[in-house]
Structure formats: structure tokens, C-alpha cells
Amino acid sequence: MESMRRTIKSLLTTNRVWKSFFRHGRVSNDLNRALVITSNVVLHLHPVKVRKDSVRFGYTLGLGGISCLLFIILVFTGVLLAFYYVPSAALAYQSIKDIEMVVSYGRILRNMHRWAAHGMVITVLLHMCRVFYTNSYSKPREFNWVVGVGLLLLTLGLSFTGYLLPWDQLAFWAITVGTSMASYAPVIGEKIRYFLLGGNIVGQGALIRFYVLHCFVLPSVMVLAMALHFWRIRKDGGISGPELATANESESISAFPERSYGLMEVVEGTEITAERIPENTVFTWTHLIPKELLATIVVLTALNLITVFFNAPLEEMANATVTPNPAKAPWYFLGLQELVHYSAFFGGVLLPALIVVGLVVLPYTDVRGTDPGVWFSPKRKTQNAIFSILVLLMFALIIVGTFFRGQNWKMQWPW
Numbered sequence: 001m002e003s004m005r006r007t008i009k010s011l012l013t014t015n016r017v018w019k020s021f022f023r024h025g026r027v028s029n030d031l032n033r034a035l036v037i038t039s040n041v042v043l044h045l046h047p048v049k050v051r052k053d054s055v056r057f058g059y060t061l062g063l064g065g066i067s068c069l070l071f072i073i074l075v076f077t078g079v080l081l082a083f084y085y086v087p088s089a090a091l092a093y094q095s096i097k098d099i100e101m102v103v104s105y106g107r108i109l110r111n112m113h114r115w116a117a118h119g120m121v122i123t124v125l126l127h128m129c130r131v132f133y134t135n136s137y138s139k140p141r142e143f144n145w146v147v148g149v150g151l152l153l154l155t156l157g158l159s160f161t162g163y164l165l166p167w168d169q170l171a172f173w174a175i176t177v178g179t180s181m182a183s184y185a186p187v188i189g190e191k192i193r194y195f196l197l198g199g200n201i202v203g204q205g206a207l208i209r210f211y212v213l214h215c216f217v218l219p220s221v222m223v224l225a226m227a228l229h230f231w232r233i234r235k236d237g238g239i240s241g242p243e244l245a246t247a248n249e250s251e252s253i254s255a256f257p258e259r260s261y262g263l264m265e266v267v268e269g270t271e272i273t274a275e276r277i278p279e280n281t282v283f284t285w286t287h288l289i290p291k292e293l294l295a296t297i298v299v300l301t302a303l304n305l306i307t308v309f310f311n312a313p314l315e316e317m318a319n320a321t322v323t324p325n326p327a328k329a330p331w332y333f334l335g336l337q338e339l340v341h342y343s344a345f346f347g348g349v350l351l352p353a354l355i356v357v358g359l360v361v362l363p364y365t366d367v368r369g370t371d372p373g374v375w376f377s378p379k380r381k382t383q384n385a386i387f388s389i390l391v392l393l394m395f396a397l398i399i400v401g402t403f404f405r406g407q408n409w410k411m412q413w414p415w
């Protein structure tokens with residue numbers, strides 16, 4: 001029996017067709033463990049070897065990878081939704097109703113797209129916090145942090161532009177509020193709003209612009225920006241970790257990313273010698289890929305459960321003459337809307353601008369690069385405290401805006 005199994009396996013894996021697909025033999029030695037990564041276009045995003053620390057789940061929490069996975073789910077479900085959605089002010093709402101009521105599994109598809117989108121905003125924000133608290137943006141990763149800021153803005157932009165597409169009251173008024181916040185900018189504010197809406201009010205012009213941005217422009221830019229982000233992770237010496245001295249060198253690894261462990265690759269026929277396998281690295285194939293598969297299964301299961309039990313909201317069809325009271329922006333802008341209530345210029349223009357500029361310059365202010373790769377380093381107490389206070393403040397404002405604001409933006413209890 002065993003010999004028959006072996007013969008079949010050998011027949012299957014030694015023929016020309018199999019070999020044209022897979023350039024490596026059984027993954028039972030280091031050379032093949034390396035080749036399985038380098039000879040696969042998707043797996044090749046990873047280096048052959050990664051630092052032990054970086055594959056610990058407790059270090060990255062898998063948040064960057066999960067954000068990427070959610071984006072892939074969004075593209076997949078988004079393409080299917082686009083087969084049925086009609087970007088016309090007269091027909092959009094009905095097409096969403098049809099997706100929910102007529103298309104097979106349409107409601108599931110819509111729920112999944114909606115919850116994955118919220119999930120991605122949350123995981124990207126948490127990923128940014130992880131990078132901050134482990135000081136992973138210090139030299140040589142400053143530029144990749146800046147790329148990350150771009151990714152954050154793109155994520156918010158994708159979510160915001162998608163918000164309008166169902167063309168219901170919630171969508172219509174959230175976008176009316178959101179875009180009017182942009183108009184508070186001096187001189188160019190009104191122009192930005194006009195450009196976004198393709199007119200003075202949210203109408204057909206706005207719908208088609210948001211549709212094109214949401215389905216074509218922003219996802220394409222996102223794919224390019226992600227490619228740059230992943231490429232930089234490789235060039236910056238792999239995922240960060242506590243500073244180490246190499247066996248033969250006294251210099252810290254992160255000062256010489258191009259020589260760092262994570263970047264080593266094995267070309268077919270190259271012998272891997274003991275000196276070329278530093279002790280603090282492990283093979284991606286056996287140590288990282290199974291964890292990524294597990295995370296994928298957990299995320300898909302959680303998303304499916306949420307999708308089955310919670311429906312994406314759909315209110316009455318958009319109506320410019322019936323203003324809901326209060327009209328609220330999407331949740332991630334509610335902190336700013338709360339501040340707009342006190343000062344339109346501060347909440348709508350100054351603070352968002354300060355946040356973006358502050359995030360971009362942040363890594364360049366850290367001249368000492370203290371304790372990269374260490375969670376909540378005691379040497380970074382002040383930075384961590386300031387960042388935590390700002391994050392908590394924004395979070396508190398979002399909670400107030402979501403649950404404690406009622407008619408005419410007056411304070412009320414959520415129950």
C-alpha cells in the first residue's frame with residue numbers, strides 16, 4: 001500500500017507538467033525551503049528567512065497582514081457587487097435593494113464588503129499604533145512610515161467614497177456632512193468640495209465621481225502603494241525587532257539593513273553554509289506561512305460570523321429635502337465632526353492638517369531611535385504617553401459623536 005502511494009506520488013511530481021509549475025523538490029531540506037519561497041510569485045513577497053522575533057504573533061499581532069487580507073477580500077467582494085450595482089442617482093438605491101433581495105447570496109456579499117471595510121479601517125489604525133509603540137518607524141524605516149501614512153489616507157478615502165454608493169439617507173447625509181467639513185479650508189475649501197462633488201450639492205455628479213474613485217482610482221493607487229510598502233519592508237532589513245549584534249560584527253543590524261538577516265536569499269544550486277544562517281532567523285516557509293494561513297482562517301471565520309448575524313444598514317432612499325437630525329459623518333470622522341461643532345476651522349481644517357503633517361514628520365523627530373522593536377520601551381515613556389493621550393482623546397471624541405449626540409447635536413444618553 002505504502003509503495004503504491006509512493007509510486008503515485010512520484011509519478012505525479014516527477015512529470016514535466018508538475019515541474020513546469022513547481023521548481024522545487026520536497027520541502028524537506030533548507031534549499032527547497034528557500035526555493036518554495038523564491039520560485040512562487042506570491043510567496044516571493046517574503047524573504048527566504050525572517051527574524052525569529054518578527055514571526056512572534058505577540059510582536060506584530062499580524063495587523064499589517066490582516067489589513068492586506070481584508071483589502072483582498074474587499075476587492076473580491078467589490079468586483080462581484082459591481083456586476084449588479086448601477087452608479088446612477090435614479091437606479092443606485094434600487095440596485096442595492098436588488099443585491100439584497102434578488103441576487104443569490106447578494107446580502108451576504110454586501111454585508112461582507114461593508115464589515116470588511118470597517119474592519120480594515122480599524123486594523124490599519126491598530127497597525128499604525130503597533131508600529132509606534134514598538135518604535136518600528138525609527139531609522140531605517142522612516143520612509144516606510146510615510147508610505148504607511150499614505151496607505152492610511154487611502155484606506156479612509158476608499159471607505160469614505162464607498163459610503164455614498166448605496167444612495168440611502170445615511171450615505172447621502174454622511175457625505176454631505178463629510179464634504180462640507182472640507183469646505184471650511186480657507187480659499188481652496190469650496191473648490192475642493194466642488195471638485196469632490198462635481199457640483200454644489202451631492203447629486204449624480206458626486207455619485208459618479210465617488211464611484212470612479214472607489215472602484216478604479218483608489219484601489220489601483222492602493223495596490224501600488226502596498227507594493228512599495230512591502231518592498232520597503234524588505235529593503236529596510238525585514239520586519240523590525242530588538243537590536244542585535246551579528247556573530248562577526250559588532251555593528252547593530254538595523255544600521256546596515258542591506259546586510260541584515262532577513263534579506264538573504266538562496267539561488268538554486270547555492271550551498272547554504274552555517275555562517276550564512278544566522279541564529280536569530282528562521283525559514284519563512286515553515287515558521288511564517290502556516291501562521292499566515294491560520295490568521296487567514298480566523299479572519300475569514302470571524303468575518304463570516306459577523307456577516308451572517310449583522311446586516312449592513314440601508315435606510316430610505318436619499319432625499320435632499322429631508323434632513324435627518326442629527327446628520328452624522330462616517331464614524332472615523334465623528335471625532336472631527338465633534339470638534340467642528342465648536343470650531344469649523346479647527347475641527348474641519350487645522351486639526352486634520354496637523355494630524356497628517358505630524359504623522360509624516362514623526363519618524364524624523366526620533367533622532368536617537370531608542371529601543372526599536374521593543375513594545376512600550378521604558379526609555380520612550382514620554383513619547384508613548386503623549387501618543388496614548390492623543391489616541392485616547394480621538395477615541396473619546398468618536399464615542400461621544402457616535403453615542404452621545406442627539407437632535408441639534410445636543411448631548412444625550414445613548415439609551
Ligand code: HEM
Nearest residue numbers: 060064065067068128136137144145148149151152239240
Ligand atoms: C493598507 C494599509 C497597510 C498595510 C496592508 C500594511 C502592511 C504591513 C505589513 C504586512 C507589515 C509587516 C509587519 C506587520 O505585519 O506588522 C508592515 C510593516 C510596517 N508598516 Fe504597514 N501596512 C499598512 C499601513 C501602515 C500605516 C498606516 C503605517 C504607519 C503610518 C505603516 C507603517 C509600517 C512600518 C513603519 C512597517 C515596518 C515595521 C516593522 O518593521 O516592524 N503601515 N505593514
